[in-house]
Amino acid sequence: MDFLLKHLRFGLYPFTSQSPGKKALHFGAGSIGRGFIGALLSSAGYEVVFADVSKPIIEALNKERSYNIHILDLERNGEIDRINHVSGILSTNDADVIKAITEVSIITTAVGPGVLTELAIKISAGIKARRAAGITSELNIIACENLPGASSLLHEEILKNLTSDEDKAYLDAKVGFPNCTVDRIVPPFTDGQEGVLAVGVENFHEWIVEKSAIKGPKLDIPGMTLTDNLTAYIERKLFTLNTGHAICAYLGFLKGYATVDESLSDRRIEEIVRNAMLESGAALCKKHGFDEKEHEKYIDKIQSRFRNPYIKDDVVRVGREPIRKLSPDDRLVGPVKMAEEFGLRYDNLLKGIAAALRYENPEDRQSEELNSRIKEEGVGKVVAEIIGFAEDTHENREIVSSYEHLGMKERL
Numbered sequence: 001m002d003f004l005l006k007h008l009r010f011g012l013y014p015f016t017s018q019s020p021g022k023k024a025l026h027f028g029a030g031s032i033g034r035g036f037i038g039a040l041l042s043s044a045g046y047e048v049v050f051a052d053v054s055k056p057i058i059e060a061l062n063k064e065r066s067y068n069i070h071i072l073d074l075e076r077n078g079e080i081d082r083i084n085h086v087s088g089i090l091s092t093n094d095a096d097v098i099k100a101i102t103e104v105s106i107i108t109t110a111v112g113p114g115v116l117t118e119l120a121i122k123i124s125a126g127i128k129a130r131r132a133a134g135i136t137s138e139l140n141i142i143a144c145e146n147l148p149g150a151s152s153l154l155h156e157e158i159l160k161n162l163t164s165d166e167d168k169a170y171l172d173a174k175v176g177f178p179n180c181t182v183d184r185i186v187p188p189f190t191d192g193q194e195g196v197l198a199v200g201v202e203n204f205h206e207w208i209v210e211k212s213a214i215k216g217p218k219l220d221i222p223g224m225t226l227t228d229n230l231t232a233y234i235e236r237k238l239f240t241l242n243t244g245h246a247i248c249a250y251l252g253f254l255k256g257y258a259t260v261d262e263s264l265s266d267r268r269i270e271e272i273v274r275n276a277m278l279e280s281g282a283a284l285c286k287k288h289g290f291d292e293k294e295h296e297k298y299i300d301k302i303q304s305r306f307r308n309p310y311i312k313d314d315v316v317r318v319g320r321e322p323i324r325k326l327s328p329d330d331r332l333v334g335p336v337k338m339a340e341e342f343g344l345r346y347d348n349l350l351k352g353i354a355a356a357l358r359y360e361n362p363e364d365r366q367s368e369e370l371n372s373r374i375k376e377e378g379v380g381k382v383v384a385e386i387i388g389f390a391e392d393t394h395e396n397r398e399i400v401s402s403y404e405h406l407g408m409k410e411r412l
Contacts, residue, residue, distance in 0.1 A: 022046045025100045027119060028110040029057045029088060035069055035186045035199040037108050037144050040207065042083045044221040049100050051091040060197050061088035067197035070189065072310035076203050094122060101126025102133055106140050106219070109154070113147040120157030127158065131170040138216030140176040142209060148234050151177040151213070176215030181208045181234045183241060187311050202311055204301070208233045232288035236295075239280040239338065241302050242331040247352035248273045248306060249318035250359050254406060260313040264306045274303065276348040280335035286342040316364075322356045323366040328388045332356055336395065350395065353387065354402035379403050 024041045026033055029052035042048050050061055061067070069081040089096040101107065101123065111119060123141065130139065143150035155177040162168050189200030209219070211226035219226070227233060245260065251272060252263025264270050277299045285292050305311075319325075326332055332353050339346040357379065361367040373382050379400045380391045389395040 023049070023104045024106045024108065025049050025051060025104045026108045026110070027051045027091060028112075029054065029061065030110065031186045031189065031199050031201075032144075032184075033110040034067060034083070034197065035201040036182065036184045036205060037110055037207070038086065039069055039081065039083050040205075040221060040223040041106070041108065042085055043223070046106070047085045048087075049104070050086060050088045051097055051100065052088065053091055054196075055090060056196050058088035058090055060195060061086055064197060067199070068191075068194055070191065070198065070200040071203050072187070072189075072200045072308070073203035074304075074308060074310070077310055091122070094125065097122050098126045098129045101139075102129050102135060104139070105137060105216075106142070108141075109143045109145065109150075111145070113145045113150060113153075116143060116145070116150065116154050117157050120154055121161055123154070124158045124161035127162065127171055127175060128167055130174075131167060136174070138174050138176065140178060140214055140216070140219065142178050142180055144180060144182045144207070146182075148181075148238075149179050151179045151210075174215060176213050178210040178213035179230055180210065181230065181237050182206070183237055185305065185308075185311050185313065187313060200310075202305060202308060204305055206237075229288070232284075232290070235288065235334075235338075236284055236290065236298070238331050239284060239335040240277050240295075240299060243280050243335055243349070243352070244273050244277045244299075244302055244306065245313075245318055246325055246331050247276050247348075247355060249315040250322075250352065250355035252315045253319055253361075254355060254358055257315060260306050260315060260318060261309055261311070263315060264303070270303075272348050272351055273306075274299070276335075276352050277302065279339055279344065279346050279349050282344050283335060283338040283342055286344070287338060316361060319356075319359050319361070320364050321366045322359045322364070323370055323386060326353065326356055326370075326387055333387050340395075347398070350398045351402045351406075353383075354399050354406055357382070357399070357403050358406050 022045055024046040026038045026041065026048055029050035033050060038048050038050060052058055065086060066082060066084045069083060071077060071079045089100060091097060109119065141151065141154065143154045162171060184205035185202045187200060189198065191198035205223060207223055208225045208227055208230065210230045211228050248260050248263045248269060251269045252260065255266060257263040264273065281295045281299060284290055285295055336346045336349045357374065359367050360371050380396055383389050383396050383399050384391050
């Protein structure tokens with residue numbers, strides 16, 4: 001990588017002929033990258049370079065320089081948004097990646113949290129190149145991953161790859177790492193006429209970014225909301241959307257439904273899911289000061305998104321990795337602990353936890369491990385060990401009771 005820096009000639013990257021005047025680099029040209037973050041950047045006037053390992057997608061981006069987003073929504077279904085001013089580079093081509101980093105003012109990612117450590121090596125080389133080229137303009141790097149604090153994690157990994165004090169000082173002065181929370185459902189989608197670039201999305205999207213961590217001028221990107229209290233919005237999404245999504249999937253799986261919208265059409269499941277989100281919502285309003293009526297509207301919106309018949313959200317996909325979803329600070333247990341802290345009810349949230357424990361999918365390694373442990377050790381002990389509610393607590397007893405109750409599907 002250092003060899004490349006010594007021999008790299010800095011020049012303009014060949015973007016599209018009609019330049020909006022701003023440039024962005026987005027790592028991850030998959031459905032989320034094209035259908036959400038990259039699309040917002042393009043619509044805000046950025047010329048977007050996608051970096052990805054997929055040669056067919058990169059070749060198609062460079063050939064077409066645009067692509068279509070198909071809106072899958074009750075109000076706008078069938079409408080198409082055209083995304084222009086895009087191109088691509090292979091993320092395996094270090095020289096192209098480094099060059100692109102020297103030419104942009106914003107870098108975003110949608111690659112999966114597990115890829116950030118590897119990505120940090122490439123970005124750190126680009127940071128060295130920016131300093132070596134005498135670039136004094138600020139750069140903001142936003143990791144748009146389904147992981148709280150992903151940008152901070154990327155920052156830490158990049159620092160590990162910078163050895164000189166000069167490079168570290170440059171990073172501190174010129175590069176911002178705002179954390180964010182992102183929300184848009186981008187299901188699997190194919191269109192035979194448009195090839196690999198076509199993407200389908202729900203109409204709703206939310207991109208909330210940590211305002212105080214931005215370096216340089218304020219980012220002006222329609223669709224991006226800046227906040228001084230990102231934690232509140234991270235928990236609002238995790239303990240409302242993700243909570244309801246997971247509970248709906250686990251209950252739906254138990255009754256044999258294939259998708260989230262099918263599951264929510266079941267009145268009993270809809271009742272438990274909504275009440276669980278209302279329980280978590282009451283705690284969120286107490287902790288973060290959200291307006292109760294506005295938060296209930298947020299829950300209404302989430303339910304309408306779950307009901308979207310054009311988003312075929314597979315309950316198996318939503319329910320995968322139940323042990324991770326049952327960790328103490330995640331979407332199922334976290335809101336119970338928050339409600340408990342404020343002396344609020346959490347009965348339906350406990351039912352959701354019990355449903356997760358009932359998830360039996362032989363193709364899911366965590367599901368197999370969870371069910372094996374329950375058979376060997378008993379539900380109460382597993383709840384104590386994995387979730388953290390001791391066997392002599394009210395929460396443990398209620399989860400065990402709900403678990404046994406849910407064993408009889410006709411009683412759900």
